[in-house]
Amino acid sequence: MNDSLIFATEGFGLNLNLFETNILNLAVVVFGLYKFLPNFLGSMLERRRSAILQDLKDAEDRLEDAAISLNQAKKDLASAEQKAGKIRNDCKERAEAIRLESEKRTVEEMARIKQGAASDLNLEAARVSGQLRREAARLAIEKALSSLSNSLDDKAQDKFLRQSIKNIGDI
Structure with a gap:
């Protein structure tokens, strides 16, 4: 038995040998x-x-930068939305103004065309009326001359012509 084991009892004990224990x-x-x-x-x-x-x-710095960028982006988005709304309203107002101007020009053009048509109608009526008057006067003169030549003798016709020429000269 080994004498360096102290209190060695069944399987357990203290080994005090320094070289053996690697202490x-x-x-x-x-x-x-x-x-x-x-x-x-x-x-x-x-x-x-x-x-x-x-x-x-x-x-943390990147988070802070991202938060600042996010806030700036939110501000930019709000500004862009505000500008878009203003542009949208301006476009609506401009479209309404253009529509009203177009309607006004259309009404004016229609009035001008109507006035031109009425003027053309009046001119045509005046031309036809003048032509009818001339035709009626010519027919009346022909009828009067034919009835005069049958009812007047040569002496009365000569006197009538002189008097008519004299009346034309007095005018």
Whole structure:
């Protein structure tokens, strides 16, 4: 039996042999971890912490920029909607003005055409009336001359012609 086991009872005991238990190796490893690990892990963790904090700050800055851009876009959209509404109203007013102007010109053109037609009708009526008067006068003169030539002798016709020529000269 091994005398370095103290209180060895059935399967469990304390081994105090330093070379057998590797306590020295463990002590060196624990000391190395205690001495070098905080610097190594600490610097790695600090770099990682700094990178995470910088990423968070960048994300917050981008979020703030995005919020500002969103507010500006909302303002621009509201302004564009307002301008679009104004343009729409202006277009409606302009279309109504054009329609009214077109109707006014159409009415004026129709009145001018009607007046021209009435004027043409009056001119044609006056021309026909004048032509009818001339034709009636010619027929009346022919009838009068034919009835005069049958009812008047040569002496009376001569006297009538002289008197008519004299009347025409007095006019």
